[in-house]
Amino acid sequence: QTLNMPEYMALCKEQFNSCTMTNLMKSCYILDQNGSKKNLENGDGSPALKFDNIDPTLQWCQENGMKMRGHTLVWHTQAPEWFFREGYDDGGEYVGKEVMLARMESYIAQLLTHVQENYPGAVYCWDVVNEAVDPDNGDKDSGFMCRRDNNGTPNPWYETIGPDYVKMAFTYARKYAAEDVKLFYNDFNTYMSAKRTAIYNLCESLNEEGLIDGIGMQGYWGISYPGLDVLDGTIRRFAKLDLEIHITELSIGVDEETEEQFKKQGNAYKNVFNMLLKADTAGGGPANITNVTFFGLKDHYRDGDKTNSRLFDKDYQPKPAYDAVVSILKSAAKRIQE
Numbered sequence: 544q545t546l547n548m549p550e551y552m553a554l555c556k557e558q559f560n561s562c563t564m565t566n567l568m569k570s571c572y573i574l575d576q577n578g579s580k581k582n583l584e585n586g587d588g589s590p591a592l593k594f595d596n597i598d599p600t601l602q603w604c605q606e607n608g609m610k611m612r613g614h615t616l617v618w619h620t621q622a623p624e625w626f627f628r629e630g631y632d633d634g635g636e637y638v639g640k641e642v643m644l645a646r647m648e649s650y651i652a653q654l655l656t657h658v659q660e661n662y663p664g665a666v667y668c669w670d671v672v673n674e675a676v677d678p679d680n681g682d683k684d685s686g687f688m689c690r691r692d693n694n695g696t697p698n699p700w701y702e703t704i705g706p707d708y709v710k711m712a713f714t715y716a717r718k719y720a721a722e723d724v725k726l727f728y729n730d731f732n733t734y735m736s737a738k739r740t741a742i743y744n745l746c747e748s749l750n751e752e753g754l755i756d757g758i759g760m761q762g763y764w765g766i767s768y769p770g771l772d773v774l775d776g777t778i779r780r781f782a783k784l785d786l787e788i789h790i791t792e793l794s795i796g797v798d799e800e801t802e803e804q805f806k807k808q809g810n811a812y813k814n815v816f817n818m819l820l821k822a823d824t825a826g827g828g829p830a831n832i833t834n835v836t837f838f839g840l841k842d843h844y845r846d847g848d849k850t851n852s853r854l855f856d857k858d859y860q861p862k863p864a865y866d867a868v869v870s871i872l873k874s875a876a877k878r879i880q881e
Contacts, residue, residue, distance in 0.1 A: 544845065545844075546599055546600060546603060548844075550859055551840060551841070551844070551859075552603070554855065554859055555609075555840055556607050556609065558840075560608075560609065560610060561610045561611065561612060561667075561834060561836060562600075562604065562609055562610075562611055562612070563611065563612040563614050563791070563836055564597065564611070565839075566621070567596040567597055568597055568613060568615065569614075569618060569620075569621040570617075570618070570622045570626065570650065571621045572597075572621075573592050573594065573596065573654065574593075574623055574626055574650070575591040575592060575593045576623065576625055577591075578591025578593070579591045579626075579631040580630070580631050580632075583630065583631060588645075589646070589649040589653075590626065590631070590649055590650050590653075592650065592653045592654060592657070594657055601658065601661070601662040601665050601666075602662070604665045605662050605664075609665075610664075610665065610666075610667045611666045611667070612666070612667070612668055612669075612670065612727075612789070612791070612834070612836060613658070613666045613668065613669035613670065614669075614670045614673070614729070615669070615670040615671070615672070615673040616650075616651055616654070616669055616670070616671050616672070616716060617647070617651075617671060617672045617700060617708065617709075617712040618672070618673040618674065619675075619690060619693055619698040619700055619701070620674075620693060622700075626646065626699075627643060627646075627699040627700075627702070627703050637699070637702055638703060639703070640703060640704050640705065640707075642703075643700075643703035644704060644711055647700075647711060647715060648711075648715045648718075651712065651715040651716055651719060652715065652719045655716070655719040655724075656719060659720075659721050663721075666724065667723070667725065668724060668725035668726070668756070668757070668789075668834075669724065669725075669726055669727065670727050670728070670729040670791070671713050671716045671726045671727060671728065671755075672712050672713065672728055672729070673730070674729070674730050674731065675689060675690050675700075675708075675709050675728075675730070675745070676688055676690065676730055676738055676741045676745060677689070677690040677691065677692075678738045678741055680692065681741070682701070682706050684706075685706035686706075686745070687706075687709075687741045687742070687744045687745035688737075688738075688741040689701060689705075689709065709728075709745065710748075710749065710754070713728075713749055713754035714754060716754075717753070717754050725757055725787065726755055726756050726757070727755070727756065727757045727758065727759045727787075728745065728746055728749070728755060728757075728758055728759065729759030729789075729791055730742055730759070730760070730761060731761040731763060732761075733758075733760045733761070734760075734769050734773045734776075739780060742758065743780060743781065743784070746758055746781070746784055746786060747784055750784055750785075750786060755786060756786060756787055757786045757788060757833070758781050758784075758787075758788055759789045759790075759791040760777070760781075760788065760789070760790055760791065761792045762791065762792055762793035762795075762835075762838075763794050763838075764793075764794070764795050764815070765795060765796070765811075766795060766797065766804075766807050766808060766810075766811045767811075771814055771815070771818050774815070774818060775818050775821075775822055778819075778822045778830050778832070779822060779828070779829055779830060781830070782822070782828075782829040782830035782831070783829075785831075786831070787831050787832075787833045787834075788831060788832045788833070789832075789833065789834040789835070789836065790819065790832070790834070790835045790836065791834075791836050792837075792838040793815075793835055793836060793837050793838060794837070794838035794850070794852040795808055795852050795864070796808075796850065796852035797851055797852075800851055805862055805863050806863050808852075808862070808864050809862065809863030809864040809865075809867040811864075812864045812867050812868050813867035813868070813870070813871055816835075816867075816868055816872070817871060819832055819835065820871065825875070826875070837853065838850070838853075839852070839853045840853055840854070840855060841853050841854075841855040841856060841857060841859055842855070842856050842857050842862075843857040844857070
């Protein structure tokens with residue numbers, strides 16, 4: 544939809560150098576059920592993929608010098624159930640581990656090959672696995688509390704492969720990714736103690752095998768939570784793994800859209816960026832923070848969108864949050880130059 548909004552795309556190009564597709568790179572928009580069934584009848588049984596949902600944006604990125612975070616290869620949500628079942632059929636039984644591993648490898652191989660051959664250099668990193676850690680109900684024997692379900696709905700990757708699905712996704716991604724493409728694990732609530740520990744354990748294990756380059760910390764935060772000291776401590780803890788750190792989906796909303804609230808929002812963004820700059824290696828900290836991605840460009844960008852956490856208002860005008868972020872970044876750039 545945003546490709547059809549010239550003002551949106553012009554502002555994106557002017558203000559940012561990295562973008563992420565909100566939904567269209569998730570497997571439900573890429574997998575082709577009918578094509579997959581035909582492959583069972585006439586081919587090797589590999590899943591069929593279609594790329595019409597992602598090609599226009601990748602083409603725009605390449606034509607406009609924009610880099611993209613690939614999001615996401617393996618996620619338990621927005622992955623069609625038929626992909627995990629016999630005959631690629633919605634009503635079939637779950638396939639066994641070896642079959643599902645073959646499907647996973649084929650999916651990752653086809654997607655990465657398509658992107659890299661047709662849009663070389665456009666995608667510079669991938670969220671290989673998204674939200675696989677569940678400290679409340681996860682598999683205690685997995686070493687990282689591997690997610691078994693999502694609010695009672697089974698995690699189909701876990702059901703078919705087991706906790707190994709995370710490691711194998713990174714194994715296949717490393718196998719097919721171009722040499723300069725970075726591989727990330729991405730999750731929310733990374734600052735919560737039990738989850739932080741589980742994510743650290745998972746990423747430490749992946750790092751020991753050379754399978755991961757960074758950790759994505761989703762930033763669905765509020766004006767007054769979580770505490771900056773908690774976020775700072777989490778970033779510094781992850782920094783011990785010597786991996787890149789991305790703040791993904793940064794989104795600090797307000798309860799009421801008033802001038803006072805938007806000023807508080809701007810101050811919250813300012814405090815977050817101050818914290819990030821101090822934690823980053825360029826500011827003398829231990830963390831290699833290489834990206835901050837905002838969740839959306841402007842408030843209420845389409846009918847029904849109630850999100851008010853963006854840097855620009857619905858009329859593309861900069862909010863106090865924009866002014867705060869730009870001010871902080873300009874000051875930091877000046878200090879670095881000096």
